[in-house]
Amino acid sequence: MHTEIYVTLYMAKNTMGTKLPRKLTEKMQIVGEQIKLARLRRNLSMAQVAERATCSELTLSRVEKGLPTVSIGIYLRVLYALQLDDDILLIAKEDPIGRGLQDLQLKRRERATKKV
Secondary structure, three states: OHHHHHHHHHHHHOOOOOOOOHHHHHHHHHHHHHHHHHHHHOOOOHHHHHHHOOOOHHHHHHHHHOOOOOOHHHHHHHHHHOOOHHHHHHOOOOOHHHHHHHHHHOOOOOOOOOOO
């Protein structure tokens, strides 16, 4: 029975919905590491941050590993507990590709003058 539960849990975590391209997985790990370093710089224990973020230490551990199966809401609560929640506003802030595309669409079209 224990084997069956383990297999079920293992299979649920390896579905296509939870797999990310390697590049994104690496970025998530960096985010997790940065969150962990922020906690350590503040000299806070995992228990303290987990309590402030209203999550378990296990979930906080998963955040600090950068696991993609943790909801973005949990990531936000952990950032809030570390007083880093404003950092979320930096996501897609600059968007040079989008701004470039927008600028291409802003070219003025010349219209012919109306004949009277």
